[in-house]
Amino acid sequence: MKEFYILIGIIALVSWLISTRLKSKFKKYSQVHLRNGMSGKEIAEKMLADHGIRDVQVISTPGMLTDHYNPVKKTVNLSEGVYNQRNAAAAAVAAHEVGHAVQHAQAYDWLTMRSKLVPVVSVSSQFSQWLVIGGLILGAASSNAGIGFIIAIIGLAFMGLATLFSFITLPVEYDASNRALAWLKNKNMVSQEEYKGSKDALKWAARTYLVAALGSLAMLLYWGFQILGGRD
Secondary structure (H helix, E strand, O other): OHHHHHHHHHHHHHHHHHHHHHHHHHHHHOOOEOOOOOOHHHHHHHHHHHOOOOOOEEEEEOOOOOOEEEOOOOEEEEEHHHHHOOEHHHHHHHHHHHHHHHHHHOOOHHHHHHHHHHHHHHHHHHHHHHHHHHHHHHHHHOOOHHHHHHHHHHHHHHHHHHHHHHHHHHHHHHHHHHHHHHHHHHOOOOOHHHHHHHHHHHHHHHHHHHHHHHHHHHHHHHHHHHHHOOOO
């Protein structure tokens, strides 16, 4: 069990370092003001219009780095800072979230696949670790170890779905960033300095998803070894 806590600690530390670096980058590029004077809201609305998307609304949502696209309600939700601010960081985030709206409008395969997994993963991820640990404990304490093994395997399968979801998320996020940066550059929405800031900010944002995916895989492999490694 000691290895489990060490693994959790390493994942948590790397995640914290990436998150701290991301916040530092966004703070830095929040000081790079856009020469065109457009707010994040205006950037998002223009990118939507340029892609012929008329049925998506840009709204403000509370918090920091809470930006997301809601495909059900068809809303680009920008955090209060991004929504109102007129800087390279706000432009990057606003364009990135619209990138997801463009993916949705164009039925981007990876986004479609991810959306189908959302309902399943949202439920299974809540129980996966409890099933694995409970199954292992039951197997060790019971004379009928098969029941515990089956429960643990079900939990491991749920973990596998969450890991799959994490890796499917990667191309979705990277593609949204690529669409955002291409639009910002091709439409001359930002200067060279502003573009570099936007690109760097999105690079660090993407790394948070990469760390999450690797962490999920590490947990899956660890528990897989615990469940399967001890069997003859």
